[in-house]
Amino acid sequence: MTASPLVDVTIAVHSATRPIRRAVASVLDATAAPVRVLVVAHNIDPAVIRGNLGEYAEDERMVLLELQDGIRSPAGPMNLGFASSTAPFIALLGSDDEFAPGALDSWLRIQRETGASAVIPKITLVGRHNNPLPPVRNGRRSRRLDAAKDRLFYRSAPLGLIDRERFGHLRFTEGLSSGEDIALTGELWFRGRDLAVDIDGPAYVGHEDEGDRVTFTARPVREDFAFLDGLEAAPWFRALGRRARTAAVVKLLRIQFLSAIGVRATTTPELVTHQAELRETLDRLVALAPGALRLLSRVDHRIIDETFSAAPDVERIRILANDRWNQRSLGALLTPNPLFSLHPQAMARLFYAANRTDRIV
Numbered sequence: 326m327t328a329s330p331l332v333d334v335t336i337a338v339h340s341a342t343r344p345i346r347r348a349v350a351s352v353l354d355a356t357a358a359p360v361r362v363l364v365v366a367h368n369i370d371p372a373v374i375r376g377n378l379g380e381y382a383e384d385e386r387m388v389l390l391e392l393q394d395g396i397r398s399p400a401g402p403m404n405l406g407f408a409s410s411t412a413p414f415i416a417l418l419g420s421d422d423e424f425a426p427g428a429l430d431s432w433l434r435i436q437r438e439t440g441a442s443a444v445i446p447k448i449t450l451v452g453r454h455n456n457p458l459p460p461v462r463n464g465r466r467s468r469r470l471d472a473a474k475d476r477l478f479y480r481s482a483p484l485g486l487i488d489r490e491r492f493g494h495l496r497f498t499e500g501l502s503s504g505e506d507i508a509l510t511g512e513l514w515f516r517g518r519d520l521a522v523d524i525d526g527p528a529y530v531g532h533e534d535e536g537d538r539v540t541f542t543a544r545p546v547r548e549d550f551a552f553l554d555g556l557e558a559a560p561w562f563r564a565l566g567r568r569a570r571t572a573a574v575v576k577l578l579r580i581q582f583l584s585a586i587g588v589r590a591t592t593t594p595e596l597v598t599h600q601a602e603l604r605e606t607l608d609r610l611v612a613l614a615p616g617a618l619r620l621l622s623r624v625d626h627r628i629i630d631e632t633f634s635a636a637p638d639v640e641r642i643r644i645l646a647n648d649r650w651n652q653r654s655l656g657a658l659l660t661p662n663p664l665f666s667l668h669p670q671a672m673a674r675l676f677y678a679a680n681r682t683d684r685i686v
Contacts, residue, residue: 329357348420356431428528577610623661624654
């Protein structure tokens, strides 16, 4: 008789072309601890997925669930997997990704040693640079992490090992076009205890070999930031101190807001049509943490200034965006007021930590 699982791993799959057998095999064949895989067939005939599972379709450690909601969002099937879990720990795995051999065992070992309510994995992206996020202190800290000091909010996907007793209530926000994981991971990092990252162990391996990913179209800005409603109302967010709230909002400005500008800077007329909503969103974010804006880089400020000019130069925005993503200049690292350049949330500190992390993984 199979032992009760220590970890329930949810894998949501919506397409017959996803390599679901590879994902399941990476859990069941490469983990010594007792585990179970919850495969959620999302808006697809579960018989198709069962056929693609091969021999694993009959494995008693695999449970095939079905969700037909007609919604093109991963939130629903992942929530079904979480709600169906009974093991002490839960984990997520993308249907075209895999765990390196022994990854779950390594996370469980770290959890036993530290009592962590979540163990954050390192991520290897096949064919690309390793993911250096989160940019933890000195690029090397791995135990008793602090959500603000170790900038955990930059890891927006709740990958790794999660203590179900403490965080089994967490769910992805349904009904959003994007950002369904932001409130969940925010609570996970800012309310977590003894958080740890597995720097030296086997990685979560991300693949990008599928061609059916959703492409981005420029939606109304308010749709991209609809997640703010739930974030602002969340008790854990309302209870954050100034330092923690600033850390969260700087990340939202640097990643979500600057990206929202970038995808809309296709032509000047296109960007102008979004200016009012972008301004409304910027004001809303700054109101959550008034000191956050000063921690953005000089290049970030130039992008924002250009965006709200009467006739924004989208080519200039693209050049500046390339600079900020590749840190090609001091302006991409330093804040307008040099005194803030050494702040833990300033780009210079993140750049240092992220580059050290990238080298070790």
